[in-house]
Amino acid sequence: MPEFTPRVFSGIQPSGGLTLGNYLGAMKRFVELQNAGTHETVYCIVDLHAITVWQDPAELAKATRELCAGYIASGIDPEQSVLFHQSKVAEHVQLAWIFNCVARMGWMQRMTQFKDKAGKNAENASLGLFAYPALMAADILVYHATHVPVGEDQKQHLELTRDIAVKFNHDFEVEFFPVTESVIEGAATRVMSLRDGSKKMSKSDQSDMSRINMTDSADAIAKKIRKARTDPEPLPSDLAGLDGRPEARNLVNIFAALADSAPEAVIKDYAGQQFSAFKPALADLAVSRLSPISAEMARLMEDPAEIDRILDRGAERARAIAAPILKRTYEIAGMVG
Numbered sequence: 001m002p003e004f005t006p007r008v009f010s011g012i013q014p015s016g017g018l019t020l021g022n023y024l025g026a027m028k029r030f031v032e033l034q035n036a037g038t039h040e041t042v043y044c045i046v047d048l049h050a051i052t053v054w055q056d057p058a059e060l061a062k063a064t065r066e067l068c069a070g071y072i073a074s075g076i077d078p079e080q081s082v083l084f085h086q087s088k089v090a091e092h093v094q095l096a097w098i099f100n101c102v103a104r105m106g107w108m109q110r111m112t113q114f115k116d117k118a119g120k121n122a123e124n125a126s127l128g129l130f131a132y133p134a135l136m137a138a139d140i141l142v143y144h145a146t147h148v149p150v151g152e153d154q155k156q157h158l159e160l161t162r163d164i165a166v167k168f169n170h171d172f173e174v175e176f177f178p179v180t181e182s183v184i185e186g187a188a189t190r191v192m193s194l195r196d197g198s199k200k201m202s203k204s205d206q207s208d209m210s211r212i213n214m215t216d217s218a219d220a221i222a223k224k225i226r227k228a229r230t231d232p233e234p235l236p237s238d239l240a241g242l243d244g245r246p247e248a249r250n251l252v253n254i255f256a257a258l259a260d261s262a263p264e265a266v267i268k269d270y271a272g273q274q275f276s277a278f279k280p281a282l283a284d285l286a287v288s289r290l291s292p293i294s295a296e297m298a299r300l301m302e303d304p305a306e307i308d309r310i311l312d313r314g315a316e317r318a319r320a321i322a323a324p325i326l327k328r329t330y331e332i333a334g335m336v337g
């Protein structure tokens with residue numbers, strides 16, 4: 001394999017407001033990787049993924065700008081990282097078609113996210129929802145990204161991305177696409193719903209009480225944590241004591257991730273305490289971390305034209321990386337001209 005430039009790529013869908021799950025599982029890591037300075041960092045607002053389920057056009061445009069504001073407010077510097085929205089860089093879709101012809105039906109049928117999202121009504125799901133992981137592979141590989149930070153739920157899609165890269169390289173007898181590494185790290189790689197410890201926290205959950213939105217007020221955050229489902233036992237003295245207690249484990253993980261600590265350390269500090277003591281401490285911590293971000297998001301949203309300029313500039317920079325990689329891919333595949 002040739003040496004690839006160390007490059008991070010990741011994306012978030014503008015399919016609603018950012019949640020604490022997106023922040024702890026993805027965004028916070030994006031900022032850390034940017035600031036580590038060891039990789040080029042490319043971050044995307046994946047609006048073409050969002051429309052695999054119905055999106056109101058006006059809401060989609062608003063969510064796209066709000067997500068751009070969320071990236072910047074969380075610490076992404078649009079000069080240091082490449083920050084843009086997917087629909088502005090056509091190379092993603094052009095490579096996705098090639099990958100639709102590389103990926104096998106059997107691989108796609110195993111994707112659990114399709115099964116979860118399509119549910120019992122799979123016949124009525126969009127073709128885009130089914131093909132989504134091939135577009136995701138194109139998002140990553142059109143930058144020859146070597147590392148992809150994501151939450152635990154995206155692990156299977158990253159394995160598919162690796163399979164597509166390997167099959168393309170094998171079929172065309174080249175060493176062209178890198179076999180990308182996933183970066184799934186931290187105390188909260190799978191933040192669970194506040195109402196049901198067996199379901200992940202999600203933007204599209206029907207219950208707003210199930211999630212903390214990055215734009216929630218301090219009062220709303222405190223209320224949601226106070227009402228979060230738990231059990232009647234106090235916190236145990238070690239992590240093993242949280243086995244079989246998913247809601248309690250989730251709150252401990254969230255605390256650890258927000259405090260830049262580890263779940264073991266949190267348990268040590270709160271061993272034997274009731275949730276009536278732990279929850280207010282968690283609420284204070286969450287408000288102190290999230291309120292400055294939501295205030296900065298609101299400030300940035302006052303100037304949508306500036307957000308559009310930032311995205312346009314990011315798209316130009318993204319295209320400068322993607323266009324030669326797509327051109328070479330088409331040559332390898334035998335496209336003339």
Ligand code: AQP
Nearest residue numbers: 013015021022025026150151189190191201202203204
């Ligand atoms: N609950 C979560 N815990 C940890 N990480 C999470 N991520 C999402 N939810 C959690 C990570 O956030 C990144 C962006 O996710 P996405 O917006 O592209 O799509 P998603 O995974 O489908 O997220 P949602 O919030 O559940 O959106 P909807 O409701 O629209 O489907 C990814 O890295 C993801 O792992």
